Amino acid sequence: MSALLALPVGHAGHWALWVLYALPVIAVLGVIVSGSIRARRQRRRQEADEASQEADGAGSQ
């Protein structure tokens, strides 16, 4: 276990700096990904609603 941790911990100076750079990008990316998924759900719900309304309309005629 300690051998597995030795490499990443020993090189923490490198990846820690990289994380510092990437923080705002990761934050924005998180917002966009979650928003996109929510938008897709919303769109599918709307499409399903529209389809059921059309089906209801066709049934009542």
Next chain:
Amino acid sequence: MRRGPDLWRLFGLAYPPLVAVFIAALVVGAAFPGSAEAHGLIGRGDLPLPDWLLAWGATVLLIGSFAGLILLWREPKLEGDTWRPIAPRLSSLIRSRLVEALVGALSIGLLVLVVYSGLQGTDAPDRNFSVTFVFVSFWLVLVVLSVFFGRVFDALSPWRAAGRAVGGLFSLVAGRRAPAPLEYPEKLGRWPAVVGLIGFLWFELVWGQSGFSAAGVLPHDLALATIVYSAITFVGMALFGVERWHQRGETFSVYFGMFAALSPFQLRDGRLGRRRPLESSTSWAVVPGSLGVVLVAIGGTTFDGAAEGALSDAISSGFRTFTDAGLSPNNALRLVNTLYFAGTLLFVWSIFWLGIRGMRIAGTKRSAGELGSKFAHAFIPIALAYLVAHYFSLVVFQEQAQFTYLLSDPLGDGSDLFGTVGSAIDYTVISATAIQWVQFGSIVAGHALALAVGHDRALAIFGTSRDASWSQAWMLAVMLIFSTLGLYLLSQANA
């Protein structure tokens, strides 16, 4: 036609905290720059802020630009054709046979000089005309000229000039134009140029490495590569016609032409005209393979920057593995660099497709391939930004050498043709801090321009629908990744 309320709500929620965090970091970073430096977080002390904080600043600026574009840029402005002729006298001068012959002869002369100095001159890359000429004056300066003045390489290409001269001679003797034996396959598009671009970058960045101190390409190797490339180009021109191969298959014409698409100047039917800057780029990517050209261009610069800093430890480690396995040092270094070069191209390709896939998650029904080609041209400003950021100082310094001692002594054998062989590069002509500001400014400006071009395309194909705003949000994500990556690589290479 909805504007995507979800996006705006998320944007409204996310932006103020981001700005607040940035301002807090700004205060801390400016107040205690020494503490960051002491922990190895920044490499130099000549900028007022740590590099990572500049990257955060770039993120904030780009998100602000994104908001500004959505609020203020409501109709496509770049999809039209605003070309109108200008300067008729200059047009006829450019078109004149005499000028064409003189410029053509000069370009062929320079090609011959590159080959001759490479074969007959000194083996020291920094004392031989050919290396600086090809990798700085040709490869980098022509990009700048293309951005400002359009397709200048059409006039300056030695291969096109030679091809046209041979075609002209044929017409003179045979009394008719030489027909191209083969029809250029439309599906081939710009793919031959993509292959050539990968080959050129590999030759420069992988083959040219003969040690970890970047010894550079040997002049002799460069001369041989120039001969081989010229032969391939002439075969392509003989098979498919001079103009067709020049436009589609000839690597440098396609590469410089990509940057020329950002220029306001364009020759049309032999007449010089002006149109809105960036407008030509909207029709540039319709040819197959165009996306490959722009992504390879970005990937090549990314690898060059990464190899000098971010990837240097990994490359050293791979080098040791391959030498332990029995490879010679040169072959081991070339193999490990080839692998990382391929990996970098793949990485850049992946980021682009991440953005395109993201657009599809948001709900557009367009295929990923269609979206990819629709938005490919938006990445030309990024390719330019990366080039400026990485090579600005190289051009400033090496062009002094080019126009003084290398021109006076092209073979490096002690001759002094113009009396400037005793000159030296003045490294104080621009300060390190000024170079770093140019690097930062070019990365931010290039990505902001890319956002604007992508936004304009999104308006053209999606209107003001929800798809448009989400496509732009994903474009923003890709731009943020590229800008942060660019600044990170620069900081590592400069450290």
